[in-house]
Amino acid sequence: MTFFAFNTVSRIVHSWGAIQVLPDEIRRLNKDTAKVLIVSDPGIEKVGILDKAAKILAGAGMQSRAFSKVQSDPAFDSAEASIAFAKEFGPDLVIGIGGGSSLDIAKLTAAMLKNTGPIDRYVGMELIENPGIPLILMPTTAGTGSEVTSICVLSDTKNQVKKGIVSRNLYARTVLLDPELTVGLPPHITAMTGMDALVHATESYVGIHATQFTDALNLEAIRIIGANLRNAYRNGNDQVARTNMLYASCMAGMAFSNTQNGLDHAMALAIGGRFHLPHGLLTAFLLPWVMGFNMVANPEKFAKIAVALGENTAGIDVTNAAGASVKAVQSLLDDLKISTKLSSYDVPKSVFPDLAKSTVGAVRLISNNPRPVTEADVIKLLEENY
Ligand SMILES: [Fe+2]
Numbered sequence: 466m467t468f469f470a471f472n473t474v475s476r477i478v479h480s481w482g483a484i485q486v487l488p489d490e491i492r493r494l495n496k497d498t499a500k501v502l503i504v505s506d507p508g509i510e511k512v513g514i515l516d517k518a519a520k521i522l523a524g525a526g527m528q529s530r531a532f533s534k535v536q537s538d539p540a541f542d543s544a545e546a547s548i549a550f551a552k553e554f555g556p557d558l559v560i561g562i563g564g565g566s567s568l569d570i571a572k573l574t575a576a577m578l579k580n581t582g583p584i585d586r587y588v589g590m591e592l593i594e595n596p597g598i599p600l601i602l603m604p605t606t607a608g609t610g611s612e613v614t615s616i617c618v619l620s621d622t623k624n625q626v627k628k629g630i631v632s633r634n635l636y637a638r639t640v641l642l643d644p645e646l647t648v649g650l651p652p653h654i655t656a657m658t659g660m661d662a663l664v665h666a667t668e669s670y671v672g673i674h675a676t677q678f679t680d681a682l683n684l685e686a687i688r689i690i691g692a693n694l695r696n697a698y699r700n701g702n703d704q705v706a707r708t709n710m711l712y713a714s715c716m717a718g719m720a721f722s723n724t725q726n727g728l729d730h731a732m733a734l735a736i737g738g739r740f741h742l743p744h745g746l747l748t749a750f751l752l753p754w755v756m757g758f759n760m761v762a763n764p765e766k767f768a769k770i771a772v773a774l775g776e777n778t779a780g781i782d783v784t785n786a787a788g789a790s791v792k793a794v795q796s797l798l799d800d801l802k803i804s805t806k807l808s809s810y811d812v813p814k815s816v817f818p819d820l821a822k823s824t825v826g827a828v829r830l831i832s833n834n835p836r837p838v839t840e841a842d843v844i845k846l847l848e849e850n851y
Pocket of ligand 1: 661730748
């Protein structure tokens with residue numbers, strides 16, 4: 466008999482302006498908290514969100530320091546710098562504020578205050594022995610779902626690949642979803658990150674580890690993203706669209722943390738390891754290719770995706786209804802001005818065999834893909850969509 470489990474963060478506080486309850490949430494975890502480390506990035510510092518957080522903490526009598534040097538696609542040395550900063554400061558609690566990169570580094574920093582290095586020994590599944598110090602995560606993009614996942618992705622710059630540290634000891638103790646923090650995101654970032662959330666929900670929904678629990682989250686996330694991403698892209702101040710996108714991205718994160726992703730993310734990590742394109746852009750333009758490839762493995766589920774994205778599939782057979790899901794995604798990408806042609810992104814054909822090899826080598830992701838994938842399949846996809 467096969468047993469399944471569903472894990473997620475135990476407390477998610479969500480509302481416009483939720484940052485104001487940060488001190489209450491900190492005390493709920495440890496009433497004696499005196500020193501708080503904030504892990505973030507230069508962009509978040511620049512727009513004043515770190516100052517706002519520091520003032521709220523100071524008003525509650527807590528000392529805070531910020532490590533705001535996390536780069537996008539963080540490498541191992543970026544994680545080591547954050548951990549060294551944390552060890553010197555000695556916080557009682559860590560807060561991660563930012564996109565997926567900052568939240569991933571915050572997770573690992575909190576964990577490594579109770580585990581011994583070097584961090585590369587933790588690459589893989591469930592190798593972190595001890596729970597870290599209390600961790601609160603606050604996403605500022607609606608996309609990665611990193612706030613509710615148990616993974617930290619790091620770039621191995623020497624071998625030009627991305628590596629994942631997956632452990633239940635990386636889960637946050639509390640997540641604060643404050644959609645107001647996402648208002649300042651420019652349209653192209655809103656588009657890429659929002660599409661990444663749609664990819665998570667889609668890959669998790671059709672993946673072979675999907676369950677009734679993840680299906681419910683994913684299908685609703687797909688529906689919400691289909692109904693709100695265009696509005697958030699066109700008008701960043703749209704409170705309803707921003708709120709819905711942040712909640713949907715979190716729901717997709719809750720699901721894929723339990724199933725893993727699939728071929729789209731395997732290809733995105735392979736291409737992203739060599740060419741520094743944003744993660745959300747990669748997963749976005751790969752989505753219609755990968756859906757077209759995977760559709761045959763589960764047309765019923767792809768037909769349900771089409772309906773969730775607002776397509777009218779009444780009276781058409783399941784194969785065509787499944788095909789409508791790919792058309793709906795292509796139309797969304799067109800509206801978001803994201804090209805789905807690989808030649809738009811300066812990826813030379815000479816690297817296709819290497820990309821295919823690393824894609825198929827991403828076992829954690831490929832083992833959840835609904836259709837088996839060979840290196841020849843990946844090369845064919847790259848060539849067909851060049
Ligand atoms: Fe992603």
